Amino acid sequence: MEWFTAPDYWLSRILFQRGLAGLYLVAFLAAAFQFRALIGARGMLPVPEYLRRVEPRRTPTLFHWHYSDRFFAVVAWSGAALALALVAGAGDAVPLAVSMLLWAVLWGLYLSIVNVGQTWYSFGWESLLLEAGVLAILLGNEDTAPPVLVLWLLRWLLFRVEFGAGLIKLRGDPCWRDLTCLHYHHETQPMPGPLSWFFHHLPKPLHRVEVAANHFVQLVVPVLLFTPQPVATVAACLMVATQLWLVLSGNFAWLNWLTIVIAFSVIDGSPIVGDHPRPDPPLWYVVVVIAATALILVLSYHPARNLLSRHQAMNRSYDAFHLVNTYGAFGSIGRVRDEIVIEGTDDPAPHPGTVWREYGFKGKPGDPRRLPRQYAPYHLRLDWLMWFAALSPAYARDWFGPFVERLLEGDRDTLRLLRHNPFPDRPPTHVRARLYRYRFTTWRELRETGAWWHRTLVREYMPPARLRTPTPERG
Incomplete structure (x- = not known):
């Protein structure tokens, strides 16, 4: 034939x-x-x-x-x-x-x-x-x-x-x-x-x-x-x-x-x-x-x-x-980059002097001094959805609250999706989210600071939240 x-x-x-x-x-x-x-x-x-x-x-x-x-x-x-x-x-x-x-x-x-x-x-x-x-x-x-x-x-x-x-x-x-x-x-x-x-x-x-x-x-x-x-x-x-x-x-x-x-x-x-x-x-x-x-x-x-x-x-x-x-991609291009930074504290009640510690993600920008990593073709689904959530809270309406709840519970499966957990011994009492504007540093800024990103605070994304009823750590 x-x-x-x-x-x-x-x-x-x-x-x-x-x-x-x-x-x-x-x-x-x-x-x-x-x-x-x-x-x-x-x-x-x-x-x-x-x-x-x-x-x-x-x-x-x-x-x-x-x-x-x-x-x-x-x-x-x-x-x-x-x-x-x-x-x-x-x-x-x-x-x-x-x-x-x-x-x-x-x-x-x-x-x-x-x-x-x-x-x-x-x-x-x-x-x-x-x-x-x-x-x-x-x-x-x-x-x-x-x-x-x-x-x-x-x-x-x-x-x-x-x-x-x-x-x-x-x-x-x-x-x-x-x-x-x-x-x-x-x-x-x-x-x-x-x-x-x-x-x-x-x-x-x-x-x-x-x-x-x-x-x-x-x-x-x-x-x-x-x-x-x-x-x-x-x-x-x-x-x-x-x-x-x-x-x-x-x-x-x-x-x-x-x-x-x-x-x-x-x-x-x-x-x-x-x-x-x-x-x-x-x-x-x-x-x-x-x-x-x-x-x-x-x-x-x-x-x-x-x-x-x-x-x-x-x-x-x-x-x-x-x-x-x-199929199709990038019909529109953003002119600025906003990122959600998730932070926690073990203070019983947050106050102006509270120390907040930042969670680290594997792929999405966080620490300005950390060079972005290569993960593709592997797909970091949470990191991708965090990018959409920064564009509009509407993209995260169904899952962002449950995500924060699991951080407060110390859920191990959720923490495995992250690069860095600043609370390795016990979960935080409060978690908050803040929106930062990121931009790539210039050649001069990179030489002087060693930072790949420069970030400035835009606004609060989610106020400090805590569990209504403390629960034991999830495994």
Whole structure:
């Protein structure tokens, strides 16, 4: 079936599937390490309470059948183990049907987590991982050459990721049109990385060149994905280069790496490694791929319409299974950076002379002298939501109070999400939150003070709070 398969893309298939499995592994590990404090039975947004409010058909998940923290841990660690096996090549060591089943189980386990994750799992890269995961199921294994239809669906996905991001910028903040957004972005992005300070201090003319290049890669290059080789390969390589630039300049969980992995599926490696002829695929597999392709094309109507809309939405799913979604990021850019600083005290009653001690977060800015760390592709969910909370208390309405309550209780699962707990022996009596304005220091300030950030107090974010009834430390 020469029309159905593309034997010259066998290396592209391997790079895509192994890379995707590696990102699944990161996602499941993040879920296993963070879920108890975020969505566990005693978490800030407990899954059992959420499941009582939603209909199963709108939120397909294993946890409608049963939920306990132990069961969630089994799901997360099972997903991690299966992802690791697929990274190691398990999908190519078994028959085609079994390989597809393994990828389907991996997808189903992560779908179950995303659909109960609530605010903590509301990021576009969750849907992107699931949508790419569906295509990985259909892509087959060593028993057959990659199906042409699935390779085109991967290009359609990559097109929507890049073109959608480009359009949302062009339609959004004026700074994208006058090429000045990068005067602010590296400083105000959700979680700067260790090189973000240096990127911020690049000459402003170079920032304008960066924005112009970004527009070219996101608005012109995606169209070239649908042209013959080697033009499509060149287009994919330009996207990979742009995504690597973003990897160096910030922390965006696995968004950039996943985009790179999807781009691998476009690159024709046959000039280097040659073709990899395989037997004709079985008829049942051809039928499944054609039927799935037809379904995806039908479901693509709303995402395609969204691209053309003047009211384009970012990062939206149109079905409960996240089969076909719309993507986009940074339609607007902040000009200043505000950060919430959480402090506690063990004074029985706070007074003007009270000593407040600051909690330290792993990724988000806190101590001005601490250089931002690199965490991506790992996703620090609490740190990301703290960035949104600083933009507006409305983003934190559901979880900020429970977060503070757990600090007052000394909840160990919550404290594990933090870098530094200033109350290692017993919980504080009071916790407060203050809003600070952060900016990167200048070269001169860095040399004189050793500080990467300069911060000034803006206002009180939350007045001192205490537990109504003291409780023993939670474990």
